[in-house]
Amino acid sequence: AQSVTQPDIHITVSEGASLELRCNYSYGATPYLFWYVQSPGQGLQLLLKYFSGDTLVQGIKGFEAEFKRSQSSFNLRKPSVHWSDAAEYFCAVGTSQGTYKYIFGTGTRLKVLA
Amino acid sequence: GAGVSQSPSNKVTEKGKDVELRCDPISGHTALYWYRQSLGQGLEFLIYFQGNSAPDKSGLPSDRFSAERTGGSVSTLTIQRTQQEDSAVYLCASSLGDRGHGYTFGSGTRLTVV
Numbered sequence: 001a002q003s004v005t006q007p008d009i010h011i012t013v014s015e016g017a018s019l020e021l022r023c024n025y026s027y028g029a030t031p032y033l034f035w036y037v038q039s040p041g042q043g044l045q046l047l048l049k050y051f052s053g054d055t056l057v058q059g060i061k062g063f064e065a066e067f068k069r070s071q072s073s074f075n076l077r078k079p080s081v082h083w084s085d086a087a088e089y090f091c092a093v094g095t096s097q098g099t100y101k102y103i104f105g106t107g108t109r110l111k112v113l114a
Numbered sequence: 115g116a117g118v119s120q121s122p123s124n125k126v127t128e129k130g131k132d133v134e135l136r137c138d139p140i141s142g143h144t145a146l147y148w149y150r151q152s153l154g155q156g157l158e159f160l161i162y163f164q165g166n167s168a169p170d171k172s173g174l175p176s177d178r179f180s181a182e183r184t185g186g187s188v189s190t191l192t193i194q195r196t197q198q199e200d201s202a203v204y205l206c207a208s209s210l211g212d213r214g215h216g217y218t219f220g221s222g223t224r225l226t227v228v
Contacts, residue, residue: 032214043219051214094213106156
């Protein structure tokens with residue numbers, strides 16, 4: 001069965017600083033990988049996704065993520081954080097066969113300092 | 115509809131009462147998912163429906179939980195004899211049913227059992 005680990009529960013960065021949120025997955029074949037963002041009191045919004053092709057994927061709001069098979073990672077990055085990026089971020093993994101459900105990590109809460 | 119609609123947005127119920135949570139997916143989306151998000155926790159998979167296939171109920175925590183999807187569209191999640199540990203945000207999502215498309219989430223129903 002697939003699994004996802006987000007090692008950082010909380011991250012605090014200053015506005016304008018760069019950001020990297022970590023995600024590690026466990027799955028025997030090529031996974032489908034996703035990053036979602038959840039603002040307070042809201043549902044989850046898809047930031048970006050990967051399942052084949054270029055390992056560096058671009059998403060909305062200036063985010064990007066890089067798939068590294070050798071490290072079983074799919075880290076989310078942003079070169080310059082804005083105060084509006086403060087939210088909770090979830091990594092998710094789906095499989096290439098069998099169940100269609102995604103498994104989500106426990107999330108990383110991002111705080112942005114002015 | 116334009117997005118995934120969930121109702122009610124908030125529900126307070128007394129312990130032991132039954133509750134019904136409703137999800138109206140995006141028109142044309144064949145797959146529908148229910149997840150539960152408890153305070154400080156990630157997203158816990160509950161159940162998903164894919165077209166006319168039998169639903170995957172593997173995430174339902176007890177036989178007090180059930181769900182149905184009528185006419186391949188609207189879904190209702192029912193919790194019988196609610197307990198305090200059922201307090202959580204219940205999120206519904208829908209998708210086109212292919213593995214890599216990603217889900218579109220509703221804003222959730224916050225259930226509080228008192």
